[in-house]
Amino acid sequence: MKIVAVTPDNVEQETLFCIKDMKKPEAKNKQKWFEKRHKEGLKLKILKDEADKMIGFIEYIPAINAWRPIDADNFMFIHCLYIYAKKNRNQGLGSLLVKAAEKDAKEKNMAGLCVMTSKGSWMADKRLFEQNGFIEVDNRGRFELLSKQWNTTSPEPKLFDWTSQQNKYKGWNLVYADQCPWHEKSVEAMLHVALDAGIDLKITKMETAREAKKAPSGFGVFNLLHDGKLLEDHYLSATRFKNILKKELKK
Structure with missing residues (x-):
């Protein structure tokens, strides 16, 4: 196994893992976002096997620049971590990626490493992180904030109250x-x-991490609201959105 660091110089060759056709418009949008965030300390690393096949990836960034509603000064924050094939899970491969992020955080003299987890869609399960020494330090709704802290003089990470942001969205x-x-x-x-x-x-x-920290949901970077009510916090298909509209318009 090897871990490859994706940079603005090699991103078109290495891809962004979760989208491999770099010619697609959605890949270009993420590439532009990635290149801007890379200057802010964001790291994207891909785990590959001996045949150079992509197995999984991790994306992390200094928490002050994280695109989630968290308050965690001097911590590194994991945006995403994913092992693609089920056959490759539960083999310690996710831990390899967590350890890579931890190593970077320690080299930067940060206080610790943190991550948001949930049993819902598109979020890593908390068990992986607990196995790597993380503990839950905050929670809100279905989201948990876990931290592995080695500098105990720094305040523990905490979640912002994203529900307080929802009422301002009318219609x-x-x-x-x-x-x-x-x-x-x-x-x-x-x-x-x-x-x-x-x-x-x-x-x-949203164009900045500051905006994302004030997002009206825990996931932060995708928010569907109707008259101050959060309806969904992850991307939707057209069919799913049609069903949501039918349900809301009947009220």
């Missing part, structure tokens, strides 16, 4: 960022559904 709102390459495709599909249904869907793209 139909979709607030998202390019941290996930699949968001743009979902936004386009949802916009077409909204137009067909005669719904005025206001779309806002």
Whole structure:
């Protein structure tokens, strides 16, 4: 096994893991986002086997620049961690990626490493991190904030109250960022559904980590709201959005 660091110089060759066709528009959006964030300390590393096949990846960044509603000064924060094939899971491969992030955090004299987990879609399970010495330090709704802290003089990480941000969104709102390459495709599909249904869907793209920290959901970078109510916090298919519209419009 080997871990390859993706950089702005090799990103088109190494890809962004979760999207491999770098010619797609959604890949280009994520690439632009990645190159900007790389200057802010973001790291994307891909785990490969002896045949150079991609097995998994991790994306992490100094928490002050994290695109999640967290307060964790002097910590490194893991945005994403994923082992693709089920046959490769539970073999300690995810731990290799966690250890790579921990090594970077220690080299930068940070206080610790933290991550948000959830049993919901598209989030890493907390068990992987607990096996690597993390403990839960905060939680809100279905989200948990876990931390591995080696400098005990620094305050523990905590979650911001994202529910306090929801009331300011009147009507139909979709607030998202390019941290996930699949968001743009979902936004386009949802916009077409909204137009067909005669719904005025206001779309806002977040351009900074500061905006994402004030997002109206735990996941932060994808938020569908109707009159101050959070309806979904992960990207949607057109069919799923149609079902949500039917349910809301019946009320």
